[in-house]
Every structure is written in structure tokens, then in C-alpha cells.
Amino acid sequence: MKLLKSLTLLSMVGGLWMSSALAEGMKMQGQVMGGSMQGGSAPMGARSSDYSDGYKYRGIKGWEETDTIRIDKVLADQTEYRVNNHGNNSLRYDTQAWRGTNYHKLWLKLEGSDELTTRAGNMELQVLDSRSIDSFWEFQMGVRYDRVYSPSITRQRLLAVIGFQGLAPYWFDVEPALFISDKGDVSARVRATYDLLLTQKLILRPRLEINAAMRGSSQFDVGQGLNDVQLGLRLRYEITRKFAPYIGIAKQQQFGATANLLRTAGGASNNISLMTGLRWWF
């Protein structure tokens, strides 16, 4: 328990450190033998790439849109059925979709879960403006809509979002974000995943998520401080690149005030789930 907690704190510090690095403009430089192969900004006096002498580009038929093509992608990273050690069954989904060009996209993130027995659940939708600020990183700003519901009650709130999403060295997909609710509550989240290729098609994906809040919001089961840590491990088989069934296991642990809130409500502050699902995209 202690180990988990200190690990968590460590990851949290790591995540925050990363966020601050990100905030400084994501100048992730591969400092290699005195040179910088990646990122950075152009030195003073860097040469121009304009060799036109004033001749104008007129557009090239058939190719006018290929390099600036607008692309739509929908990625259902998690579409799964879960059973946890308290006997609850739920459906969980986590989908991202974007539409846009190379450097500017509209980015949607939709996730949530539904308890099959209690018919309670939660849903979160983020609508973000996403800009490529670096070779490997997106900077995202927008709104998040939360909805927590059960047969007896429904609560919702709106939050502002500011965050990053990208690929860190050593191939970690990292997604840190800050949220400010309509009540002024500030919270943070870091997510990281890694694809470990057992074979070209069999892929093991560890996933870590940490949530923390500056101030509690009991209506949404959020306490002050570290809220929860979620660790997942999913093993998928890519029948095609776009279609991969998986199985997995996840542990979720709530801490401090958040854990107390849950226990007061008669819930458990930690659970272990087994899941099976589909990862698909188009």
C-alpha cells in the first residue's frame, strides 16, 4: 500500500515535471553529441527556404489538397465489458476522434462507464481545439462536459480544459491535462500508455492514469488532493491494424478524501477489474 502510494506520488511528480516541460514549449531535444536533432527553434540568421524570387505558387491541379488534406479519424481505444472484484458489471468506453489538417484539428474525447446492475454511470465529453506545437506534441484547449447519473439523480458540470497530447521519448503516449470547473475547482490528470509489441500483432499495453484535485467536489466524488490512480494492462490482438479484440486487467485505487467520499456513499475505494473488449478505428 505504502509502496503504491509512494510510486503514485513519484509518477505524479514525474507527470507534473513533464507538464511543466510541456508548458515551456515542448522543446524536447535529443541532445546528441552537442547538436540538437529535434525540436528547438531556428537560430538567428537561419536561411530562408524561399527560392521563388517573387514567382507565385498557383496551385497544382490534382495535388492542391493532398498535403493539406482534411482527415477524419475515430479511435475507439476501449469498448469493453468489465467485471470487478465487488461483483459489479459495467460497460466502459473511451473514444477519441479528430478532424483536421496536419497542424490544426478539432479533437473530441468521449469516455464513460455504465454499471449494468445499478444503472449508474458517468460520461465525459471533451471538445478541444488541437494544434501541433512540436514534432510529437499537440496542445489542446476546450471544454469538458461531465455527467454523473443513477436512476435517482443526475449531475452535470462544465469544465475548461488545457492540455497536451503526444509521444514522449521511448515511445510513451502521454496526455496531461488541467481542468477548471464552472465552480472554479482546479483538477489535473495525467495519462500514459505504452505499446509493448510481443509480436507484430500481439500487443501488451500498460496504461496509467492519475487524477488529482486542488479542491474537492463531493457531488462528483472528488476529494481534495490525490484522487485516484488507475493501472491497466490490456493485451490486444490486431486482426487488422484497425480491429483488435483484447482482454485485460485494471486496478483502481482511490485515495484520501476521495476514498472517504466513496466509502461514505457505500462504495469501495479500490477495485480490480477484468475486462474484454474491442479496440477499433477508422
Place this chain on the structure above:
Amino acid sequence: MSQKNNPLLSSRRTFVKGMATVGACLPLIGALSPLAWAGELLSSKTELSGSVFDLVIAPMRVNLTGKESIATTVNGLLPGPIIKLKEGDDVTIRVTNRLDEMTTIHWHGIILDSGMDGVPGISFPGIAPGETFVHRFKVVQHGTYWYHAHTLAEQTGVYGALIIEPRDASNDMTFDRDYPIVLSDWTDENPVDVFLNLKKLGGYYNQRNLTASDFFDDAAHLGLGTAFTKRKLWNETRMSPNDFSDVSAATYTYLMNGHSPNGNWHGMAKAGERVRLRLIGAATATFFDVRIPGLKLTVIATDGQPVKPVVVDELRIGSGETYDVMVTIPDKQAYTIFAQSMDRSGYACGTLSAEKGMKAAVPALDAPVPLDMVDMMGAMSQQGKWKQMAMQHKPNHSRDEYGAGVDMRVDYPRVNLDDPGPGLRNNGRRVLSYADLKSIHTPRDTRPPTQEIELHLTGNMERFIWSMDGLTLNEAAPIHFRKGERIRVIFHNDSTMIHPMHLHGMWSDLESPEGGFQVRKHTIAVQPAQRVSMLVTADAEGRWAFHCHLLYHMAAGMFREVVVA
């Protein structure tokens, strides 16, 4: 339908699973509206010669993979007919488009007026559906060239050999046999989908990613520390040492003269005969490593230009390049022409033998070799004179190379030409490199260059953005070549991929690292982290295309318009 009665096509009518033939051929349009265009299909001969030609681009059902699919073909053939021209002739080539979208034919490597070059949007508006465009030009060169659509229809079959006989036939060597070997890649997918897949997931077709067991293998053999160090720089920079080709055999079937490996193209060649193979790199996204086990290849020309003969076991041919090689058949054996894709995911092959059924063994694919440090670090990981020579160059990146579209910059590129390239180094065979290619004729224009243009070949593999100097086609202004001047163009490859760079309308005179003239080409394959230069005489007034000949790199933006004025 006229094709049904055509002996060539009907003899090819086969739907045997995996057979390579462009089977049989109910033209799609014909099927939809019978005889709509069959009447104008003047010729489905595999070889056309003379000075007036009629080419019809139309959809056609093919079966190259065991599954029926729609190709776009020239005169109902895949590849299109071999077009034979004669140096000095004035030729007329009428191209009719029977597709439901605009397309064109570009005469790759041919010196002609810019209006005849067949690049939509630059030379002319393109050929609209149902229309005919008449290309007229005087043939001022000879050798092995090719033609292809300058649209995505290149992927689906619009390409073929263009062979030009010298005006004075005594200038040419004589051969007992002479075969164009058109190497290409075929996919049943729509090329638009291929492009979108790459845009959505850069490594979509890469099935050689490093796995955990690769790491454990290395750890077992080299020790944990070395296994880790070996991957360190690649992991830190988020580059893959196994990313050789954007598109692989995951979707491609590799073709030799339109035949899949199962279909096995055959060329007659008897003991004692001297055979010229005109290798044509007609693939849209594939480099081929070509060899004929048991035979030496004497390279005698590249890109139509004769070179001092050089004897090798193997050569790499990039998209857009051509190589003439001479082989002499020593005995009554059959020989396999083996062309494996650079990423070792598949191959095209065919047979040279005295009888049609006679085959030789097809070698196994070479084990894939990852990229070397030199492919990322350039001269930094070299030793000796090349390192010294390369380190003299100051990094000179454009100010647009520091944005989100560029994932890597090479500060000290390597400058040597004597490298056959990643995957071919020290493989136990004598492999051709550009240092082996010496043009027989030196350029008439010996003036020193008066304009210097440095272009960095840049990209972002994760986002599948490809560019020059960090800007894609639609973000950049054209490049101005001052008319009549001798111009030096420097290519500096800031990526870990090879880019076959093709300038239309004018010759590309590759310079040696020491600054002398090396070889005249129309397509120069620039290796990862390499810096090479070429001289161009800007004598062709007008607007020209200048791009990476990998179709999806060109589509992603590694393309410029050149204005000669």
C-alpha cells in the same frame, strides 16, 4: 468485345488464384456500357513503334492477388505497352482518358517542352474524362525511360517502358535479347485509402517493428546494457530503425512486367546469348534490390545515359530510376531475376531460360537489417576522410525546419557516394553504389554554377508529413531557376528514409563528393542523412515538377514547382 478476340489477351485470360496475369480483361466501362470505348482501342499490342501512337487509359478488371480488383491501364495492358521511339523523330502521342477522373501521362526523363510533360496543373490542366490530349515532341535523346500517370493512377497501373533507339544504331551495343523489366508494386486497396491509412497511422504498413523478443534476443547475445544502448538513440528520438518503406507487402504484391511472383514472368534466353535487361523502377513506394543468382550484372546505363561498364552482383533501383544491365547466359540453366523489396517484406521475380517452363530456384528473402547509426547521425558516426570532409559543412537548416512538420535534422550529413545503402552493406555481394556510376559522356555545359539552391528533405514520420525545407507543396513558393544558368542543387536528407528526387525537364548531373562530375541522371536517390549535389543547366523555359518519386511522399508534400525564367 475486341479484347476477347485478341489472342494475347485471351491467352492471358486466367483467374487462377494468385496468377499474375492481368487476367482477362473485361473492361469495367465496357461492362457498364458495352462497347463504349472498345472500338477506339486501336491496339492492345504489347509493343508499339513508329511516330504516331494512340494510348487509351481505362479501368480494367484484374486479378493479381487471387482477388478481383480494378486497375487503370494503358491500352488494356499492365504495364502499358512498350513504346519504342527513335532519336531524332518527331512523335505524336494521343492520350485518351476513359477513367471517370482526370489523369495524365508523364514522359519520365524525356527532354521536351513543358507543355508536353504531362503534369496536371503545371504542364497543362490534365486530361479530363473522355478527352484526348495530343503530345508532340522531338526526340532528342536515347536509352531506357518510362512513362506513367502523374496522378494516383500511377499506383493502379498507368505506367510502361519507353525505349528510344539511338539515331545512329551503330552507337548502340548489340544484344541477342533485349527485355524491359518493369518493377512495380500493386495493391488491391484504393491508393487514396493507402494514403489516408498512412496519414492516420504512419507505421500502418510496417510489419517489422521491433518487438520485445528482439530485445530479449539482443540482451541474450549482447548483454542487457548493449541491447539497451543500441536502442537508446532511436528510442529517445522516437525513430524506428526498421522503417524502410512506408508501404510493404502487407498490402503490396510486387510485380515484374505485370506478373506477380506466382505468375513468374519469363524471358527467353539461351546459352551463350547476351541479354540486355532494362530495369525500370516503376513502383510507387518501393525500392527493389535486384540480382540474378549465378550471374554477374554489367551495368551499362542509368536513367537512359550510358555509364562506364561496371560489374556487380546486385543493385538497388529506386522509384523513377532506370538501369540497363547486360548479362551473358553461360549455360543451359534457368536463372531467376530476383527483386526483393528494400524492407524485405516481399519480392518480384521472373525467369530467364531457354524454355518457358524451365525455372530456377527463387532465393529466400534476405534477413532484414535495421538502419545503421550512419542513417541517422550521418558523418557523426563515420570515420576517416569522409568524416573530415563532411564535418567541414556547417549545418544549414532552413528556418522552416524547426516546426511541427519536421521530426529530425541531420547536422553533419555524410557526403560519400560509395555506400550501397541501408540493408545492402556488407552483405557478401558486390553491390552497386552511385560511386560506381561514371557517365561516358561529360556534360557539354562546363560552366561553374552561378546559382546555388540548398534543399533539405524533411518529414515527420508519425504525422506522415513530407516536405522540402520543412514546407509542403501548398505551403511553399516555387523555386526559381534563372534561365540559361548552370545551377547547383544541394540535397540534404534530414530523414531516415531514402528519397528518389526527380527534376522534370532538365538533366540532373550528380556531383562527386570532391566536386567533379559523376553521372547524369533524372532521378537521384538520396540516402538517409546524406548530402549530395547536382548541377542543372536551366535551359528549359517554363514550369516543371520537382519531387520525391515515392508517390505518397509526393502526395504528402515533398514536391515543388520549378520555374525556369
